[in-house]
Structure formats: structure tokens, C-alpha cells
Amino acid sequence: MEITGKTKLCVLIGNPVEHSMSPKMHNAAFQELGLDYVYVALRVDNDKVKEAIEGIRAFNIKGANVTVPHKIKAMQYLDEIDPVAENIGAINTILNRDGYLYGTNTDGIGAVRSLQEENVDLKNKKIVMIGAGGVARPISYNFAPDAKDFVLFDIAQNAVQNLTDELNKKLGGNIRGYKSDPAIIAKELQDADIFINATPVGMYPNINHSVIPKELLRKDLVVFDVVYNPLETKLLKDAKAVGAKAISGVMMLVYQGVAAFELWTGKKAPVALMKKMVLEGLGLS
Ligand SMILES: NC(=O)c1ccc[n+]([C@@H]2O[C@H](COP(=O)([O-])OP(=O)(O)OC[C@H]3O[C@@H](n4cnc5c(N)ncnc54)[C@H](OP(=O)(O)O)[C@@H]3O)[C@@H](O)[C@H]2O)c1
Structure with a gap:
């Protein structure tokens, strides 16, 4: 994958993030579909969640996943929260629509x-x-x-x-x-x-x-x-x-990623490949 000036960025915000399957799963999916996107995991300290969300706007990051322990705290800095995520009281996905941040929860x-x-x-x-x-x-x-x-x-x-x-x-x-x-x-x-x-x-x-x-x-x-x-x-x-x-539960893990991928790219996600990547990452393949 060649990263250029046009490459769109998606990130994971959490603490810790090193164990996450998401970079492996999303990058393989972007590549499979020939999409000029890259996904990286960013460890964000507990007192830096606001700055991290502002960074999504500032860097024009296309999409984000939010994981433990920031799923609740991140909500207050977004422009809109999906009603189901609002009820759940936690988000795990953000879509950046030209600086307008929409948060949702794809776990369910x-x-x-x-x-x-x-x-x-x-x-x-x-x-x-x-x-x-x-x-x-x-x-x-x-x-x-x-x-x-x-x-x-x-x-x-x-x-x-x-x-x-x-x-x-x-x-x-x-x-x-x-x-x-x-x-x-x-x-x-x-x-x-x-x-x-x-x-x-x-x-x-x-x-x-x-x-x-x-x-x-x-x-x-x-x-x-x-x-x-x-x-x-x-x-x-x-x-x-x-x-x-x-x-x-492995398919829940895969499909929460599939739903985020489809929200960010508007494309149908390669589910089988994403599953393969998660299993590989977990050492279960
Ligand atoms: N497949 C996926 O995508 C996915 C996503 C997220 C989490 N998970 C998995 O889901 C599991 C639960 O995670 P969580 O975040 O919900 O944990 P959690 O917040 O700790 O909730 C688990 C709940 O189950 C209770 N519990 C434990 N043993 C029980 C038993 N024998 N009978 C009845 N209740 C019992 C716990 O009570 P106590 O607190 O009193 O122990 C606690 O209230 C973990 O294994 C996690 O890896 C899977």
C-alpha cells in the first residue's frame, strides 16, 4: 500500500490499543477494495480525550473507533450521537463529515x-x-x-x-x-x-x-x-x-468492524477477509 498526500486516515483511540485487531482487520479490508485509506491505533491518555477528538477535526481524520476506557467520555465532544448509542451510553465509532463528528455504537x-x-x-x-x-x-x-x-x-x-x-x-x-x-x-x-x-x-x-x-x-x-x-x-x-x-462472539467482533468500515467508506466490507484477519490476530486461525 502506497501512502500519499491523498490517503485518508482512520484511527483507533483507546488505552491500551496495542492488542487491538482493528488495524490488521481494517487495513486488509482497505487494501482488498483498493481504497486509499490507512488505519492506525493511537494510545490516548485518559486526560487527553478532548484533545484527541479535536485532533480528528484538526487533522481531517475520516473515521475513528473508540475503545476502553474512552467510549463514554468521548461522547461529550461530538456533534451528534446516534439515538441507540445515546441509550447505550457509549460510542465505539466516529464518522467525520467535513468537521461534523457523528458518533455511533456498532457493538450491538x-x-x-x-x-x-x-x-x-x-x-x-x-x-x-x-x-x-x-x-x-x-x-x-x-x-x-x-x-x-x-x-x-x-x-x-x-x-x-x-x-x-x-x-x-x-x-x-x-x-x-x-x-x-x-x-x-x-x-x-x-x-x-x-x-x-x-x-x-x-x-x-x-x-x-x-x-x-x-x-x-x-x-x-x-x-x-x-x-x-x-x-x-x-x-x-x-x-x-x-x-x-x-x-x-468472534463474529460480533468482526461485524462491529464491518459496520464501522461501511460507515466510513460507503462500501460493502469484505467480511470473510476481515474475519480471517481477526482470527489470525487472535492466533486462532
Ligand atoms: N465479541 C465481542 O465483540 C465482545 C465485545 C466486548 C466484550 N466481549 C467479551 O464479553 C465478556 C464480558 O465483557 P464485559 O465488558 O461485559 O464484562 P463486565 O462489564 O465485567 O460484565 C460482565 C458481567 O457478568 C457478571 N458475571 C460474571 N460471571 C458471572 C456468572 N457466572 N453468572 C452471572 N453473571 C456473571 C459480572 O459480575 P461481576 O462483576 O460481579 O463479576 C458482570 O456484571 C468478556 O469476555 C469480553 O471479552 C466480547
Whole structure:
């Protein structure tokens, strides 16, 4: 790739950023489509977020991803926030429209698209999710509005209570939340269509753990695990063993990037290549 005076710049703003798959994923995609763009990761100190956002305008940077810990703080310096991102209370993507900065959150869209890719219809379904932390927020705001029933669990009573109250207030829905209890989880899963693990349970190195026992899984349950390392968690192995559809969090990671790429370039992203790059970057290919 030749970098010239015309090359458009996209960046990642976070702290740390060194581990990120995004530069590898986006640069490969730009190259594949012959787009004159380059993506770099910029470590931004916690007290320099305002300056970093001003830098997007000053340097005429075309687009940005924002990652931990700046996803919330960055919002106040933008010109417009997408309503779903506003509800989530965090952004992960910025588009620079001639100095006008638009912020959005593609994490939930990433989750939606990773299920749609597996032909999962999300309308009118009963969804049970364990985990009410950071990743649960974009998933909830993207899945709950179309769900027939949305039930949340978390070991932390406060976390589940707060998210449930907030979702009901903002979405005007009938969302239920409980402190994790094996008997209630078992009961709620009996007639669920989709089960989501939104906790780190099962993540490397604790690969022999699953957030629910295999006995609760059924052939006609779709199982989505936000964990992406390992690619096939114990939960997903158990799901496959009973004939259920098992979807890894790696595609959520890929599709949040796909959505950002498409927003910045207006082009259809090369999904397979972006997935390959993420797997390579994670050492999972
Ligand atoms: N696929 C993707 O694109 C993607 C994106 C973002 C994150 N992730 C993954 O998502 C996972 C969660 O991240 P996060 O940022 O949401 O973490 P988080 O903010 O810490 O939230 C996790 C929540 O799950 C709860 N929890 C932990 N173990 C539990 C259990 N056995 N039963 C019920 N609740 C339990 C935690 O409670 P305590 O705080 O009390 O432990 C916490 O409230 C991580 O593995 C992360 O790598 C994936």
C-alpha cells in the first residue's frame, strides 16, 4: 500500500490499543477494495480525550473507533450521537463529515449481524441473557426492542437491577431481570428461543467453565457466546453436542468492524477477509 498526500486516515483511540485487531482487520479490508485509506491505533491518555477528538477535526481524520476506557467520555465532544448509542451510553465509532463528528455504537449491530448471518430471526423471540455488564448494554439495546420477552441475569444484583430498570425506562418494555439463580435460569430457559452468554465465563484460560449446565440446552435453542477466545467455548461445544445452533462472539467482533468500515467508506466490507484477519490476530486461525 502506497501512502500519499491523498490517503485518508482512520484511527483507533483507546488505552491500551496495542492488542487491538482493528488495524490488521481494517487495513486488509482497505487494501482488498483498493481504497486509499490507512488505519492506525493511537494510545490516548485518559486526560487527553478532548484533545484527541479535536485532533480528528484538526487533522481531517475520516473515521475513528473508540475503545476502553474512552467510549463514554468521548461522547461529550461530538456533534451528534446516534439515538441507540445515546441509550447505550457509549460510542465505539466516529464518522467525520467535513468537521461534523457523528458518533455511533456498532457493538450491538455486530451481535445482530452475527446472528442474522446464521439465519436467526430476532423478531418476536424470547431471549435469555446472563451478564449485565459492559457488553450486555449494546446487546440489550439492539435485541430487546424486537424481542417478545427479554430476561436478564447477573451474579451482581445491582448490575442486573440497574440495567433492567434502565431498559424498561428507555424502551418502555417489559424486560425482566434477576440475580442469577440456577432454578430461575432453568425455568426461563425452558421456553426460550435464544440464549446469550454476556459474561467472561469460559474465556481463556478458564476454558472448561460454562455459565449454564449442558442439561439446560436444547436442539431448538440458539446459543450465542460473546466470548471469542477460545473460538469454541465449553458453552458452544455443549450447544453443538445437543444439536443447537452455536454462535461465537468472534463474529460480533468482526461485524462491529464491518459496520464501522461501511460507515466510513460507503462500501460493502469484505467480511470473510476481515474475519480471517481477526482470527489470525487472535492466533486462532
Ligand atoms: N465479541 C465481542 O465483540 C465482545 C465485545 C466486548 C466484550 N466481549 C467479551 O464479553 C465478556 C464480558 O465483557 P464485559 O465488558 O461485559 O464484562 P463486565 O462489564 O465485567 O460484565 C460482565 C458481567 O457478568 C457478571 N458475571 C460474571 N460471571 C458471572 C456468572 N457466572 N453468572 C452471572 N453473571 C456473571 C459480572 O459480575 P461481576 O462483576 O460481579 O463479576 C458482570 O456484571 C468478556 O469476555 C469480553 O471479552 C466480547
